[in-house]
Amino acid sequence: MPFIPHTEKDTREMLDAIGVQSTEDLFDEIPAELRIDHLHEVPEALSEMQISRLMRDRAAMDGSPVCFIGAGAYEHHIPAAVWDIATRGEYYSAYTPYQAEASQGTLQTIYEYQTMITELTGLDVSNASLYDGASGLAEAALMSVRANRRVKTGLILLAPGVNPVYEHVAEAIAGSQGLTFEWLPVDTTTGNVAFDQLPEGRNPVAVVMQQPTFPGTLEDVDRLTDWAHAQGAFAIGIANPMTLALLKAPGHWGEQGVDIACGEGQPLGVPLSSGGPYFGYMTCKEKHVRQMPGRIVGRTTDLDGNPGFALTLQAREQHIRRSKATSNICTNQGLMVTAATIYMSLLGVEGIAQVGRKSHENTTRLVDGLCAIDGIERLYEGPYFHEVALRFDRPVAPILEALATKNILGGYDLTKDAGTDALLVCATETKTDADIDACIAAFAEAMG
Amino acid sequence: MSELIFEKSRGGRRAFAQAPVEAGSLQIPGKFLRDDRPRLPEASELQTVRHYTRLSQKNFSIDTQFYPLGSCTMKYNPRACNALALLPEFAGRHPLGPVSHGQGFLTCMYELQEMLKDVTGMQGVSLTPMAGAQGELAGVAMIKAYHVANGHLERNEIIVPDAAHGTNPATATMCGCIVKEIPTRSDGDVDMDALKAALGPNTAGIMLTNPSTLGVFERHIKDIADMVHDAGGLLYYDGANLNAILGKVRPGDMDFDVIHMNLHKTFSTPHGGGGPGSGAVGVNKRLLPFLPIPVVTRREKDGETFFDWAAEDDIPQSIGRLSGFMGNSGVLLRAYVYMRMLGRDGMERVAEFATLNANYLMVRLRDAGFELAFPDRRASHEFIVTLKHEAKDYHLTAMDVAKALLDKNYHAPTTYFPLLVPECLLIEPTETESKETLDNFVAAMIDIVRSAKEDGVQYKEAPYKMPVRRLDDVKAARELNLRYNPAQ
Numbered sequence: 001m002p003f004i005p006h007t008e009k010d011t012r013e014m015l016d017a018i019g020v021q022s023t024e025d026l027f028d029e030i031p032a033e034l035r036i037d038h039l040h041e042v043p044e045a046l047s048e049m050q051i052s053r054l055m056r057d058r059a060a061m062d063g064s065p066v067c068f069i070g071a072g073a074y075e076h077h078i079p080a081a082v083w084d085i086a087t088r089g090e091y092y093s094a095y096t097p098y099q100a101e102a103s104q105g106t107l108q109t110i111y112e113y114q115t116m117i118t119e120l121t122g123l124d125v126s127n128a129s130l131y132d133g134a135s136g137l138a139e140a141a142l143m144s145v146r147a148n149r150r151v152k153t154g155l156i157l158l159a160p161g162v163n164p165v166y167e168h169v170a171e172a173i174a175g176s177q178g179l180t181f182e183w184l185p186v187d188t189t190t191g192n193v194a195f196d197q198l199p200e201g202r203n204p205v206a207v208v209m210q211q212p213t214f215p216g217t218l219e220d221v222d223r224l225t226d227w228a229h230a231q232g233a234f235a236i237g238i239a240n241p242m243t244l245a246l247l248k249a250p251g252h253w254g255e256q257g258v259d260i261a262c263g264e265g266q267p268l269g270v271p272l273s274s275g276g277p278y279f280g281y282m283t284c285k286e287k288h289v290r291q292m293p294g295r296i297v298g299r300t301t302d303l304d305g306n307p308g309f310a311l312t313l314q315a316r317e318q319h320i321r322r323s324k325a326t327s328n329i330c331t332n333q334g335l336m337v338t339a340a341t342i343y344m345s346l347l348g349v350e351g352i353a354q355v356g357r358k359s360h361e362n363t364t365r366l367v368d369g370l371c372a373i374d375g376i377e378r379l380y381e382g383p384y385f386h387e388v389a390l391r392f393d394r395p396v397a398p399i400l401e402a403l404a405t406k407n408i409l410g411g412y413d414l415t416k417d418a419g420t421d422a423l424l425v426c427a428t429e430t431k432t433d434a435d436i437d438a439c440i441a442a443f444a445e446a447m448g
Numbered sequence: 449m450s451e452l453i454f455e456k457s458r459g460g461r462r463a464f465a466q467a468p469v470e471a472g473s474l475q476i477p478g479k480f481l482r483d484d485r486p487r488l489p490e491a492s493e494l495q496t497v498r499h500y501t502r503l504s505q506k507n508f509s510i511d512t513q514f515y516p517l518g519s520c521t522m523k524y525n526p527r528a529c530n531a532l533a534l535l536p537e538f539a540g541r542h543p544l545g546p547v548s549h550g551q552g553f554l555t556c557m558y559e560l561q562e563m564l565k566d567v568t569g570m571q572g573v574s575l576t577p578m579a580g581a582q583g584e585l586a587g588v589a590m591i592k593a594y595h596v597a598n599g600h601l602e603r604n605e606i607i608v609p610d611a612a613h614g615t616n617p618a619t620a621t622m623c624g625c626i627v628k629e630i631p632t633r634s635d636g637d638v639d640m641d642a643l644k645a646a647l648g649p650n651t652a653g654i655m656l657t658n659p660s661t662l663g664v665f666e667r668h669i670k671d672i673a674d675m676v677h678d679a680g681g682l683l684y685y686d687g688a689n690l691n692a693i694l695g696k697v698r699p700g701d702m703d704f705d706v707i708h709m710n711l712h713k714t715f716s717t718p719h720g721g722g723g724p725g726s727g728a729v730g731v732n733k734r735l736l737p738f739l740p741i742p743v744v745t746r747r748e749k750d751g752e753t754f755f756d757w758a759a760e761d762d763i764p765q766s767i768g769r770l771s772g773f774m775g776n777s778g779v780l781l782r783a784y785v786y787m788r789m790l791g792r793d794g795m796e797r798v799a800e801f802a803t804l805n806a807n808y809l810m811v812r813l814r815d816a817g818f819e820l821a822f823p824d825r826r827a828s829h830e831f832i833v834t835l836k837h838e839a840k841d842y843h844l845t846a847m848d849v850a851k852a853l854l855d856k857n858y859h860a861p862t863t864y865f866p867l868l869v870p871e872c873l874l875i876e877p878t879e880t881e882s883k884e885t886l887d888n889f890v891a892a893m894i895d896i897v898r899s900a901k902e903d904g905v906q907y908k909e910a911p912y913k914m915p916v917r918r919l920d921d922v923k924a925a926r927e928l929n930l931r932y933n934p935a936q
Contacts, residue, residue: 004801005882014808023800029665029826034697041566045791048528058552059537065549069542079466081497089511090504093525096722101914102854105507106721115931119486125930131578134772172768176624218480248482275543275773277724300924307449308916312924323617323627328581335720345453345496349488351467358471383476404546429468
């Protein structure tokens with residue numbers, strides 16, 4: 001029996017000890033009319049060899065196309081050591097570290113993660129992570145309502161560069177708690193916020209901005225952070241952590257820095273894997289730590305006075321506070337955080353900066369090549385990091401289909417979001433010059 | 449404590465093989481760039497590998513210890529599930545890649561939806577929730593959306609038994625609902641009079657776990673369902689204990705309207721030291737229009753069948769998106785592999801042997817003198833021992849036993865939950881443990897209590913053999929130290 005160790009003799013002895021005839025008797029408290037005899041849709045069992053063959057065949061159907069899509073999830077080289085260690089049974093099959101004495105490995109790893117992510121984001125404290133970047137924004141918005149108590153409007157203003165899916169998710173998760181989300185006006189030349197049209201006197205509880213923006217531009221986050229604070233609002237900064245060895249840290253945006261930073265941690269050593277599992281990071285200024293959702297690891301001492309680690313500030317959480325908790329969250333994304341911690345340790349700040357520089361250089365090569373093709377131009381002017389929006393003189397979808405037949409995924413179709421025929425492209429450090437040139441040639445051919 | 453990776457750092461050292469060779473300069477104006485240098489570790493590849501390998505060895509885990517952690521279903525996580533989910537094509541697939549390059553993945557997801565519908569008896573499944581708590585959020589949000597769609601804005605009360613997981617009331621609050629708690633009877637079943645009194649025109653629904661967190665099957669579930677439905681409310685099934693009934697009885701047949709499943713419990717995806725979880729939701733017909741998106745659907749084009757995402761256009765009344773893409777896909781692949789390896793018969797064996805192990809362990813402990821919280825009831829896949837006498841007579845608390853077990857190389861059972869049983873241990877052995885392991889665990893439990901009773905051994909300061917002794921939680925919360933500072 002797969003994964004069940006009982007011999008017939010074991011089962012017999014155990015049933016005898018209980019004093020019943022068969023395992024059926026153990027279900028005698030379930031009303032008979034509710035019982036089912038059989039499942040119908042679950043197929044017969046497969047051996048490990050059979051399922052391995054099946055999954056390899058399925059994987060082959062998906063292939064390994066050369067991918068120039070970013071849009072919130074980024075392909076980066078992941079050192080072999082990262083998942084070799086993260087999938088050690090001691091990390092992989094451990095539970096949430098409630099029993100601190102038996103979980104020092106996970107706890108110290110998270111403490112080190114908290115240190116690294118506060119360094120990258122330039123803020124004081126971090127939690128042990130949230131589910132993903134999008135749901136992280138929902139939690140950050142809810143947190144801002146708790147922490148910025150003077151403001152009662154529940155109004156969250158979003159810069160136009162915030163990932164539109166993040167807004168959908170925040171609305172779905174936080175919308176029923178009296179929060180409303182509104183977009184700030186966009187400057188259609190830069191793709192960034194239109195500073196001359198910012199609404200005064202709306203009394204927002206928080207202003208959310210993203211750097212780099214969803215369409216790849218660089219926002220004047222210093223000015224926007226200062227504007228948020230001038231409105232009495234919290235500034236919430238979303239940043240791709242991979243960029244933060246080079247780009248200004250959210251904790252240093254504007255005069256005072258943002259109050260809360262959050263975002264998608266996937267670029268730090270987590271595979272694309274069709275969208276998950278990823279992890280959302282969240283950091284904030286120290287004075288708001290008690291309003292932070294999710295688990296937090298602290299350093300303390302044991303009975304002998306030796307240092308050790310434990311979950312702390314648990315009085316905020318659902319298993320203690322029940323209906324008055326800061327969030328219903330119980331899990332962090334422990335395994336992903338373990339991988340990210342190992343990734344950051346292996347690359348160091350220089351390695352992450354080089355990944356960023358190389359991605360920037362590759363994207364520049366790709367964009368320059370594509371913009372030399374008739375009918376393709378930049379959608380927005382201004383600097384970018386490793387992702388760029390392009391305007392097309394014709395529908396993008398058929399072109400992407402043509403490229404897909406050559407095993408090239410040409411980018412993310414931005415047409416719906418941009419309101420014009422547009423494409424979002426990204427070339428990370430994983431792409432060679434030959435990959436990029438082949439992509440440019442494929443576009444040139446498809447554009448005829 | 450091991451030295452921190454930061455303390456092992458030396459300026460200029462790093463794992464050079466991992467990063468690209470130096471690239472050209474950035475064409476980004478200075479005002480966007482950072483002028484300080486974040487302090488990440490500076491370590492070689494071997495130092496990093498050794499550091500995190502050693503740290504991992506300070507953990508208890510299923511792969512190394514018995515983990516009878518009630519309500520958490522710490523069963524073996526088959527290695528094949530991990531290996532196959534990490535096949536390069538699956539691991540490398542971009543979430544926004546075209547469905548032409550995703551039919552393998554989508555086929556697995558579609559079949560997973562179908563299998564989960566079958567084992568729960570529900571009409572529709574969405575795989576997107578990223579943890580049990582998010583599944584709960586989706587479930588309650590769907591209940592609310594249903595009432596709103598029917599014009600019943602006043603229905604905003606969620607009834608929760610006092611034995612429920614803390615997430616239940618926390619979720620109801622997150623959904624903007626008011627929580628009404630009802631008591632449990634001394635035999636573990638819901639107090640029907642209290643339920644009757646709690647129901648009314650403002651009832652949105654009830655959240656139940658069955659078998660309950662007390663480890664017993666709610667025998668009046670049909671009556672409860674009828675009462676709640678007659679009052680205009682809906683029933684939410686917390687799938688935390690689905691392992692106990694897999695293939696034996698289905699939430700859909702018990703008349704539940706919505707269910708979340710913890711794939712990291714019942715379907716054996718890893719706990720990972722606290723995540724990722726995965727909290728797929730199932731619904732009956734009346735909640736189908738509100739499922740969170742995206743879900744995987746089957747379409748026909750030019751006479752050919754293919755799998756595709758169903759999103760806003762297909763499910764316009766959906767409660768929306770809960771994640772940036774489609775939830776914890778890689779976890780879903782692991783659950784898919786697990787279900788295919790067990791197959792139909794294996795699913796049924798899960799509940800049988802989980803229940804056999806729990807009842808055997810319960811009887812053995814009872815015969816050894818431990819007091820059961822519900823001695824007249826059959827255990828489901830877990831059961832509760834109360835140490836109220838040991839605490840009173842020998843100062844041996846549930847916490848002491850938990851910590852003493854660590855020294856005997858067993859992970860502690862769940863302690864002090866559910867809240868209504870004093871000095872309790874909630875014990876769930878799961879189906880993947882052998883009789884010898886259970887017997888040895890009983891011997892360890894007997895030894896701890898005997899040594900306290902007969903030899904006056906105190907376990908207030910246990911454990912002694914772990915990497916650290918009992919930690920000062922009060923200090924951790926009062927003198928917050930949440931990150932390394934070189935000065936400390």
